[in-house]
Amino acid sequence: MVGIFVLIAIVIFVIGILTLGGQQKRFIESITVSTVFDDVEGLxxxxxxWFSGVKIGTVKGIELFGEAQVKVVMNIEQEAQKYIRQDSRARVSSESLIGNRIIEIIGGTPSRPAVQDGAILAAEPGMNTDDIMKKLQQNNENLATITGNFSLISEKLVRGEGTVGTLLTDTTLAKDFRNMVASLENTSRNASRASQELSRFSRKLNTNGGLADELLTDTVVFSRLQQSMTELEKATQSATQMVQNLEQASSKVNNDNNAVGVLLNDPEFARQLQSTMQNLETSTEKLDENMEAMQSNFLLRGFFRKREKEQRKAAEKAQEQQQQTEQIPVKQEN
Known part of the structure; x- marks a missing residue:
């Protein structure tokens, strides 16, 4: 019985040694890699x-290095050596939020050669649990502050304070708001109708054979329109020149240095001209009277009679010529 118990104890001991050795990678070929950290954080x-979430080794040793650093020596499985590059980095991490500390190997350029036995990997600052807890504490404090502020805001809203509270409690303002929303809906419907009308108008513009389509596509119509605009521009220039000439003429008319300006603007000259015309009319009447008197004079009576006789002869001769002229076409017709 004693031998049986001893044998069972030896078997259990061997199995435990093999199990612990398997977990610690004691019976697997490995290489040694080290990294220098500023703080191992309880490692x-x-x-x-770990490498990419897979366990590839264990921490072999931890020792102080330099003035205030820590050197960590790791046993890495030889099978995982080909996946770890010389530029890979190591950092202290955790299996979970409150789990055991681990070393996590990350990064590495595929084109770089694999890490060798005894190599030193660069360290990368890891996430400190204490810092995480501090951040969580700050977030909790901020959340408590936000919750308190929201409680105050909700109380003010219930009491109807502020703009939002007034919107929630004032029925008149609510009606006005509903009316405004209704007006916006009407505006949107009007805008929709206007858009439809504009769409129909644009389709009409694109109708083949229409005026707008010819203006946009027919080069002949465009050239004619361009010529018309050119002629219109010339006519406008001519009208402008004519207006300028009229302005110059009106300025000359209003000037007293010329005859027309004097006639239109000088009242004294107008009175003198009127007086002169009256004198001419009077002189004409007197001249007629003098002519009649001369005709009655016995000295000049023969002269006037002779002239009247010559005038009668000339009139009779002209009348005979006219009668002869009227008779000639009649004979030709016969």
Whole structure:
């Protein structure tokens, strides 16, 4: 019985040794890689080494290095050596929020050669649990402040304070708001109708054979329209020149340095001209009287009679010529 118990104890001991050795990678070929950290954050010998979420080794040793740094030596499986590059980095991480500390190997350029036994990997600052807890504490405090502020805001809203509270409690303002929304709906419907009308108008413009289509597509109509605009521009220039000439003429008419300006603007000259015309009329009447008197004079009576006789002869001769002229076409017709 004693031998049986001893044998069972030896078997259990061997199985435990093999199990612990398998977990610690004691019976697997490995290489040694080290990294120097500023703070290992509670890392212990025997903790796991992970790469891309896969366990590839354990922490072999932890020792102080330099003035205030820590050197961590790791055993890495030889099978995982080909996946770790020389420019890979190591950082202290955690299996979970409150789990054991681990070493996590990250990064690495595929074109770089694999890491060798005894290599030193660069360290990368990891996430500190204390810092995370501090951030969580600050977030909790901020959340409590936000909750308190929201409670105050909700109380003011219930009491009807502020603009939003007034909107929630004032029925008149609510009606006005509904009316405004209704007006916006009417505006949107009008805008929709206007858009439809504009669409129909644009389709009419694009109708083949229409005036707008010919103006936009027919080069002949466009050239004619361009010529018309050119002629219109010339006519406008001519009208402008004519207006300028009229302005110049009107300025000359209003000037007293010429005859027309004097006739139109000088009242004294107008009176003198009127007096002169009256004198001419009077002189004409007197001249007629003098002519009649001369005709009655016995000295000049023969002269006037002779002239009247010559005038009668000339009139009779002209009348005979006219009669002869009228008779000639009649004979030709016969």
């Amino acid at each position: 212990k010998v025997g903790n796991n080494v």
